[in-house]
Amino acid sequence: xxVVGDVDEAVADGDLAEPAKAQALLREASRNVExxxxxxxxxxxRYLDDxxxxxGLRARIRQELMAEMLDIVNAYVDPATYQSIRRRLIAxx
Numbered sequence: 001x002x003v004v005g006d007v008d009e010a011v012a013d014g015d016l017a018e019p020a021k022a023q024a025l026l027r028e029a030s031r032n033v034e035x036x037x038x039x040x041x042x043x044x045x046r047y048l049d050d051x052x053x054x055x056g057l058r059a060r061i062r063q064e065l066m067a068e069m070l071d072i073v074n075a076y077v078d079p080a081t082y083q084s085i086r087r088r089l090i091a092x093x
Contacts, residue, residue, distance in 0.1 A: 066089050074082050 070082070070086055070089070073085055077085070
């Protein structure tokens with residue numbers, strides 16, 4: 001919002017008698033816009049990196065849970081049923 005205020009101020013203060021002042025204000029406002037854009041890109045990049053990390057963590061947790069579940073199921077079902085369950089779980093992931 002500060003950047004929008006800077007642009008509005010530069011336009012409102014853009015008196016024809018002082019074009020150099022108006023140009024300086026517009027230059028400063030444009031630099032502020034570029035700064036905000038750069039910061040936004042960095043933050044977006046950081047969150048995308050976090051999403052990738054979380055996705056990797058979820059995949060590892062899913063694999064560990066499947067392995068533990070298959071170990072438990074293995075004790076209660078025959079080998080053919082175990083293989084069928086295992087194939088289906090692998091296909092889902």
